[in-house]
Amino acid sequence: MTIGVAILGTGRIGGRYIDWVSKAPDAEVKVVAEANPEAAAKWQATYNDLDWVSDYKEALERDDVQAVVITLPHWLHKQAAIDAANAGKHIYVEKPMAVWPSEGREMLAAARANGVKLMTAHTQRYQRPVKATKELVESKRLGDLVMAYDYWHKPYDPYIRPKWMLDRELGGGMGQMDGTHEIDRLLFLIGDDVDTVSAMVGQITHSQADHPEIKADDTSMAFIRWKSGAVATISRIAWDKGSTEYGTDIAFTNGMARLRIAYGQHPSQKTALWIADTHDGTWREEAIDDSSPFEEEVAEFMASIARGDEDTPIPQDHGLKVLEVLEATEESSRTGREVVLGWG
Numbered sequence: 001m002t003i004g005v006a007i008l009g010t011g012r013i014g015g016r017y018i019d020w021v022s023k024a025p026d027a028e029v030k031v032v033a034e035a036n037p038e039a040a041a042k043w044q045a046t047y048n049d050l051d052w053v054s055d056y057k058e059a060l061e062r063d064d065v066q067a068v069v070i071t072l073p074h075w076l077h078k079q080a081a082i083d084a085a086n087a088g089k090h091i092y093v094e095k096p097m098a099v100w101p102s103e104g105r106e107m108l109a110a111a112r113a114n115g116v117k118l119m120t121a122h123t124q125r126y127q128r129p130v131k132a133t134k135e136l137v138e139s140k141r142l143g144d145l146v147m148a149y150d151y152w153h154k155p156y157d158p159y160i161r162p163k164w165m166l167d168r169e170l171g172g173g174m175g176q177m178d179g180t181h182e183i184d185r186l187l188f189l190i191g192d193d194v195d196t197v198s199a200m201v202g203q204i205t206h207s208q209a210d211h212p213e214i215k216a217d218d219t220s221m222a223f224i225r226w227k228s229g230a231v232a233t234i235s236r237i238a239w240d241k242g243s244t245e246y247g248t249d250i251a252f253t254n255g256m257a258r259l260r261i262a263y264g265q266h267p268s269q270k271t272a273l274w275i276a277d278t279h280d281g282t283w284r285e286e287a288i289d290d291s292s293p294f295e296e297e298v299a300e301f302m303a304s305i306a307r308g309d310e311d312t313p314i315p316q317d318h319g320l321k322v323l324e325v326l327e328a329t330e331e332s333s334r335t336g337r338e339v340v341l342g343w344g
Contacts, residue, residue, distance in 0.1 A: 001306045004030045006059035006068045006089070008080055011036075011162070013294075014071030014094075015043040018050070020298045021069060027302040033059045056080060060087040067305055069298075070094060073164050074171025078103040081118060085110035090305050091118040092298070096180040097319030099171040101327050104320040111316070119301055119312035120319025122184040126293030129259035129273040130185060132286060133250065136257055137189055142277060143253030148232040150186055150248045152178045154263060156218055156238035158206055166214045173216030174238045175201065175326050182234045183325045184318070185248060186224065192321060193227040193344025198337075199329035205240050222329045227344045234329075244269065258283065 005021050007014065007029060021027050032047070033056035034040035044052055053059055059068070060083060067090040070080050077098045084091050091111060097104045097120040111118035124130050137145055156174075158166055165172040187194070199222035206214050222234040246269075247260035255277035262269035274283040300313040321343070328339040 001026070003027045003066045003090075003302050003305055004062075004064040005302075006030060006056070006062070006065045007032045008056045008059065008068055008070045008084075009072040009076075010034045010039050010043050011071065011073065015039075016294070017069050017071060017298070018043065018047050020292075020295045021302070023295055024299040024302045026299070026306040027067070030064050031059045031062060057083065060084055060089060065089060067092065067302070073162065074099055074176055075164060075169075077171075078107055081107040082110045085114045085116050085118065088114055088116060090116045092301050093118065093120055093319070095120050095122050095184070095319065095322070096171065096176050096326075097323055099169070099176070101320060101323040104323050108316060108320060117305060117312050118316055119314050120322070121297055121301075122180070122188075122314055122318065122322065123293045123297050124181055124185040125188045125314070126291070126297045127261055127271070128288045128291055128293075129247075129261065129271060130188070132273050132288045133248070133257055133259050134189055136275075137250075142255035142257065142275070145190060145230050146251045146253060147230065148186060148190065148248055148250045149235070150182045150232060151235040151245050152182055152263075153235070153237050153239060153242060153245045154178070155242070155244070156205060156240060158211070158214055158238075166216050168216040174218050174236055175216075175220060175329065178236050178238070179220060179222075179234065179326055179329070180322050182236060183322045186232050186234070187318070187321060187325070189248070189250070190226055190230050190232065191228060191344075194224060194321075194325060194341050195227045195343070196225045197325060197328035197332055197339045197341060198223045199234075199332045201330050201333035205238060220329060220333075222332075224325070 005027050007017050021029050031051040033053050035054050068084045070093040081091050164170040201217050201220040204219040218238040220236050224232045246263040250257045258274045262271045273286045276283050332339045
């Protein structure tokens with residue numbers, strides 16, 4: 001069975017999904033919906049053999065479409081997903097699932113009510129060093145995971161971003177943009193049995209006093225406890241001046257691991273995994289395969305729909321769990337108290 005796909009939105013990386021979906025053995029792009037003529041034009045020149053519409057609801061009416069890929073701005077995810085579910089289409093939505101957990105719950109309820117699947121595209125688990133680290137955790141090669149330090153320190157450059165990205169109410173801010181990646185990565189590596197969350201979340205590097213048009217966070221430090229006994233820290237800052245770090249350090253009972261994912265064009269950036277499992281205190285780089293995580297993720301989703309799997313490759317409720325942890329960091333920062341999630 002070949003899945004007919006509609007791409008909803010081409011902004012930022014959205015247009016690249018045309019190629020990624022086209023490479024999936026079980027899928028074929030039928031139509032692309034883009035409301036902005038200028039955004040559509042740069043992709044239409046390359047993919048002029050596809051149907052293009054300005055209103056995504058036209059795409060949802062098509063009988064040759066069985067699934068949609070939603071790459072719209074965050075604040076549009078909820079309604080587009082509910083509309084797609086009500087039209088009987090399976091849903092692949094770019095992370096974050098929605099702006100707030102309450103919206104995610106509505107999306108999942110609509111999918112269940114209409115008998116379709118909804119998966120949030122959290123691509124971190126398809127990054128090769130993350131995948132290799134997951135295998136390392138499960139193999140117990142370095143013993144039990146004790147603690148992790150996950151960080152994303154990056155340039156902010158707020159004024160080259162769409163305006164909605166500077167407004168938390170519309171899904172802007174570095175919590176939604178970067179924090180969701182980090183939370184996803186830790187849930188994948190450590191598990192879903194999160195117990196408590198403590199955090200500081202702030203608008204610090206570009207304060208609202210100096211930048212009143214920005215109404216979103218740029219900095220956070222969070223501490224997460226799992227019922228398993230594991231703990232992790234999330235450190236993120238979108239800086240005006242600084243240095244970029246993107247990855248995770250993990251301490252095990254019998255060694256350590258360090259994964260990094262290249263971000264930007266600086267020569268110091270490298271996607272790799274290192275292991276420290278000797279008495280001499282040195283790191284050894286592990287050999288990891290190269291891949292296109294986006295292509296792999298899309299292909300697995302489409303294959304699971306074609307097979308009629310009970311769940312999606314990334315569990316359908318995972319995107320909601322990521323939002324719940326993010327919301328817990330904001331609540332903890334606001335109240336100055338630890339938030340109990342009590343999963344597991």
